[in-house]
Amino acid sequence: xxxxxxxxxxxIVGLLxxxxxxxxxxxxxxxxKASSVFxxxxxxxxxxxxxxxxxxxxxGAPFWLSLALTVGTMILLGMATEKFVxxxxxxxxxxxxxxxTIGLTFVIEGLAQLVWGVDVRRIDLGIKDVPIDWVADNTGxxxxxxxxxxxxxxxxxxAVLAVLFSRTKVGRALRAVADDHxxxxxxxxxxxxxxxxxxxxxxxxxxxxxMLWGARSGVQFALVFVALKALPVLIIGGFTSIPGVIVxxxxxxxxxxxxxxxxxxxxxxxxxxxxxxVLAILFLLVRPEGLFGExxxxxx
Amino acid sequence: xxxxxxxKRVIAGLVVGSALxxxxxxxxxAAAQAKPEQYFGIPSFRVGPFAAxxxxxxxxxxxxxxxxxxxxxxxxxxxxxxxxxxxxxxxxGIECYQRLLKRGNQQMHIFEPLSTPIAxxxxxxxxxxxxxxxxxxYGRSDAADGRVFPWxxxxxxxxxxxxxxxxxxxxxxxxGFGNLKGKTITHLYLDxxxxxxxxxxxxxxxxxxxxxxxxxxxxxxxxxxxxxxxxIRQSKPDxxxxxxxxxxxxxxxxxxxxxxxxxRDRMLGIWWAGxxxxxxxxxxxxxxxxxxxxxxxxxxxxLIQEIEKTIYGAGRGNLQDPKRIGTIHWNRGVxxxxxxxxxxxxxxxxxxxxxxxxxxxxxxxxxxINLTPARMKELGIEGMMPVMRLTCEDHEGAGVIxxxxxxxxxxxxxxxxxxxxxxxxxxxxxEESTARYAAEQKITLRDCAKEK
Numbered sequence: 023x024x025x026x027x028x029x030x031x032x033x034i035v036g037l038l039x040x041x042x043x044x045x046x047x048x049x050x051x052x053x054x055k056a057s058s059v060f061x062x063x064x065x066x067x068x069x070x071x072x073x074x075x076x077x078x079x080x081x082g083a084p085f086w087l088s089l090a091l092t093v094g095t096m097i098l099l100g101m102a103t104e105k106f107v108x109x110x111x112x113x114x115x116x117x118x119x120x121x122x123t124i125g126l127t128f129v130i131e132g133l134a135q136l137v138w139g140v141d142v143r144r145i146d147l148g149i150k151d152v153p154i155d156w157v158a159d160n161t162g163x164x165x166x167x168x169x170x171x172x173x174x175x176x177x178x179x180x181a182v183l184a185v186l187f188s189r190t191k192v193g194r195a196l197r198a199v200a201d202d203h204x205x206x207x208x209x210x211x212x213x214x215x216x217x218x219x220x221x222x223x224x225x226x227x228x229x230x231x232x233m234l235w236g237a238r239s240g241v242q243f244a245l246v247f248v249a250l251k252a253l254p255v256l257i258i259g260g261f262t263s264i265p266g267v268i269v270x271x272x273x274x275x276x277x278x279x280x281x282x283x284x285x286x287x288x289x290x291x292x293x294x295x296x297x298x299x300v301l302a303i304l305f306l307l308v309r310p311e312g313l314f315g316e317x318x319x320x321x322x
Numbered sequence: 323x324x325x326x327x328x329x330k331r332v333i334a335g336l337v338v339g340s341a342l343x344x345x346x347x348x349x350x351x352a353a354a355q356a357k358p359e360q361y362f363g364i365p366s367f368r369v370g371p372f373a374a375x376x377x378x379x380x381x382x383x384x385x386x387x388x389x390x391x392x393x394x395x396x397x398x399x400x401x402x403x404x405x406x407x408x409x410x411x412x413x414x415g416i417e418c419y420q421r422l423l424k425r426g427n428q429q430m431h432i433f434e435p436l437s438t439p440i441a442x443x444x445x446x447x448x449x450x451x452x453x454x455x456x457x458x459x460y461g462r463s464d465a466a467d468g469r470v471f472p473w474x475x476x477x478x479x480x481x482x483x484x485x486x487x488x489x490x491x492x493x494x495x496x497x498g499f500g501n502l503k504g505k506t507i508t509h510l511y512l513d514x515x516x517x518x519x520x521x522x523x524x525x526x527x528x529x530x531x532x533x534x535x536x537x538x539x540x541x542x543x544x545x546x547x548x549x550x551x552x553x554i555r556q557s558k559p560d561x562x563x564x565x566x567x568x569x570x571x572x573x574x575x576x577x578x579x580x581x582x583x584x585x586r587d588r589m590l591g592i593w594w595a596g597x598x599x600x601x602x603x604x605x606x607x608x609x610x611x612x613x614x615x616x617x618x619x620x621x622x623x624x625l626i627q628e629i630e631k632t633i634y635g636a637g638r639g640n641l642q643d644p645k646r647i648g649t650i651h652w653n654r655g656v657x658x659x660x661x662x663x664x665x666x667x668x669x670x671x672x673x674x675x676x677x678x679x680x681x682x683x684x685x686x687x688x689x690x691i692n693l694t695p696a697r698m699k700e701l702g703i704e705g706m707m708p709v710m711r712l713t714c715e716d717h718e719g720a721g722v723i724x725x726x727x728x729x730x731x732x733x734x735x736x737x738x739x740x741x742x743x744x745x746x747x748x749x750x751x752x753e754e755s756t757a758r759y760a761a762e763q764k765i766t767l768r769d770c771a772k773e774k
Contacts, residue, residue, distance in 0.1 A: 028552075028556060031552065032549065032552055035548050035549075035552065036548075036549075039546070039548060131369075132369070135369050135373070139642060139643075140368065140369060140373035140374060140377055141374060141599065141643070142374050142569035142573070142599045142602065142603050143602075143603065144602055144603045144604075144605055146605070150606075151577045151580060151581060151607065152580055152581065152583075152607075153581060153582070153583065164555070164581060164582050164583065166581050235545075238545075238574065238577060239545040239570055239573060239574045239577070239603070240569050240570070240573045240574075240602075240603020240604070241603070242371065242374075242568075242569050242570055242603065243369075243370055243371040243373060243570075244371045244543040244544075244545050244568060244569075244570030244571075245545075247371075247543050247545070248545070251546070278549075279548060279549045279552075282549035282550070283549045283552055283553060286549065286553075287553065290539065291513065291537075291538060291539035291540075291550075292513045292539045292540075292541045294541050294546055294549065295541040295542075
């Protein structure tokens with residue numbers, strides 16, 4: 023293969039991987055925007071959602087019914103989280119809420135395995151993880167159908183969420199809550215309901231991410247680790263920006279794949295685990311709030 | 323006054339309650355005394371990323387122990403056990419070791435964590451505690467040398483032997499060792515101690531036979547491999563050896579191979595990358611993939627059928643899903659349990675039938691395991707195991723593998739006979755390594771001749 027073609031292929035594969043990271047990071051952003059909580063349990067939610075979906079399919083439910091039932095389950099999980107975990111902690115310090123989500127992680131992981139078992143499952147979305155023939159024939163590059171499909175899904179999801187949060191009443195309320203909980207409450211915005219909605223939407227985003235990751239790697243416990251991939255994306259994109267996570271996901275995906283391909287063999291490989299974090303630290307030094315994050319100015 | 327009355331009632335209740343508890347527990351203790359018990363600690367992992375391997379393997383061990391008990395125990399001695407969840411995490415594994423070490427007045431004599439990191443974590447303790455650390459198909463390969471590692475058993479086939487046997491089989495597919503010259507073999511491995519363990523053997527064999535060895539690590543947990551497979555696409559190797567663990571890495575390797583149209587029948591996985599759980603999530607992408615097995619799958623063996631009838635027939639099976647009977651991980655667990663019991667039986671034959679054995683006695687039992695064709699027939703495991711013998715010097719025994727291929731629905735054995743490793747070369751490497759280790763640790767080698 024010509025070197026330019028190789029570079030382009032690695033770049034495209036990286037960008038498409040980045041979209042998958044963005045999908046996971048999106049769940050974090052939604053919750054952080056609404057409640058200033060870094061939801062440590064997002065990875066566990068991805069795992070739980072995917073496992074629940076294949077669980078319903080195994081029980082004999084058709085694809086769309088399983089999807090609907092899982093969406094319902096994730097909404098219930100989100101609302102239960104708001105009621106039993108967040109509501110008692112209103113006005114507590116952010117670190118308390120973070121600790122609560124760490125606890126929630128173990129509860130969700132345990133619950134998922136208790137209910138659905140620990141067997142590794144296959145998920146069939148009807149899209150094969152094989153190269154697109156037309157692209158291969160005309161460019162010589164091997165681009166996966168599933169990756170392209172995932173990118174389209176992620177793009178659609180972002181567009182829908184962007185409309186939801188900028189054009190609807192719920193979206194405006196969410197932005198108000200994100201700015202100041204107390205002020206939002208004082209003007210009559212139902213904080214609990216907004217939190218419930220956001221956790222439910224984050225649950226649905228986790229389901230989409232879980233289905234796409236599950237189609238690539240099987241539905242299994244390792245899905246909880248995809249959250250680690252989202253962290254540098256959040257740092258670079260900013261914790262409060264939906265477009266930010268998309269752009270940052272693309273940057274992280276492309277950079278880590280190029281680094282692994284070109285630098286990896288020179289340093290014994292394994293750069294993918296640490297390189298995105300190096301990138302994130304560099305961004306932190308230049309733009310601590312991330313590319314699209316809100317610049318926080320505090321009076322001291 | 324009221325407080326005093328309430329206090330008296332509580333005390334009276336406690337006394338009556340204690341008496342009742344004591345009364346009900348007495349017959350059980352008496353029964354336990356009537357039937358001697360050999361205690362085993364089982365550091366299993368039933369949750370987490372490697373749970374599929376853990377539930378199968380430890381389920382196999384437990385089913386075998388229950389089967390032995392159901393058929394009279396070992397000369398009347400019942401095999402009892404206690405589990406501890408490690409989650410495959412080294413710190414928890416070491417904690418489990420400590421917790422399982424004693425149960426009342428019973429002592430754990432065998433520790434099988436199914437984890438190289440946990441095995442490394444307890445390696446320096448087993449000598450003092452007189453606990454046998456069994457590593458059934460994993461861990462330090464040089465632990466095959468019983469003179470330096472008296473309490474460690476890298477039983478049946480170590481990673482070094484596995485690596486050598488894999489190259490032997492690849493050579494046979496290529497038409498002989500001479501045809502390996504100029505070929506490229508990629509070692510795609512999980513980037514930890516497990517994945518790096520076979521490197522000395524692959525490097526030595528690469529020099530010996532003239533093939534190019536491409537080493538590509540994959541970061542834990544291994545669900546991101548696109549860059550690695552693009553490297554493979556560019557280097558166009560003749561074979562890819564997959565040294566992964568966990569369905570995450572293994573199924574991802576197979577789907578990633580499909581993405582670049584790398585033929586799956588040019589991929590050969592180590593036994594931890596060759597279970598049903600590794601290939602099923604990959605779907606059609608796994609079809610044609612080869613793997614090696616230290617214990618082959620299937621229900622055709624008499625022992626497996628008897629366990630199914632005796633234990634699962636009575637509704638006492640350990641597997642949540644009985645369909646997993648005969649799968650790779652479960653069969654491997656059954657054989658691992660068989661080794662434990664065989665060691666106890668040997669020890670009883672030497673030191674006293676019907677008695678509970680000590681760590682030293684069970685170790686003797688291990689070092690005198692002799693699986694002849696006749697003995698395997700008695701055990702109902704013909705074809706499931708190679709003919710093998712453990713000794714004071716050799717804690718490995720066999721050093722052989724079978725090659726299996728996934729046909730899309732099940733594993734098919736493609737080598738009716740066991741494929742051997744280069745035993746001479748591997749033993750030389752083992753002894754070189756243990757000589758260095760013994761010098762570093764100031765260990766005096768056991769004189770096995772004196773212990774016979």
